[in-house]
Amino acid sequence: MGQEHQVKKMENDLKERIQGYIDGNQVMLFMKGDKAQPMCGFSAQVVHILNQVGVNYETFNVLADPSIRQGIKEFSDWPTIPQLYIKGEFIG
Numbered sequence: 001m002g003q004e005h006q007v008k009k010m011e012n013d014l015k016e017r018i019q020g021y022i023d024g025n026q027v028m029l030f031m032k033g034d035k036a037q038p039m040c041g042f043s044a045q046v047v048h049i050l051n052q053v054g055v056n057y058e059t060f061n062v063l064a065d066p067s068i069r070q071g072i073k074e075f076s077d078w079p080t081i082p083q084l085y086i087k088g089e090f091i092g
Helices: 003-023 041-053 066-076
Strands: 027-031 058-061 083-086
Touching (some): 003 066, 027 041
16 A cells, blocks of 8 residues: 555545544534633633533544644634534534
């Protein structure tokens, strides 16, 4: 197996992993930190809003996984975090 093929497989595996988080949750927030302890102001603002409206949501701490931290930016073609998905749709 060539190196290029291995890189493509890793990229596909990462995309599938990200898609699994999005598909597995009605509301999914990729953020710095988690809902109990946001690690940046923008993430904290989104958590506050979601808590205020009382929606059930899951978070993924991108600081804990550098591949997801970079991969989610490529997945959405959006350069910043946090990133919010509702019913599979990228909100912003």
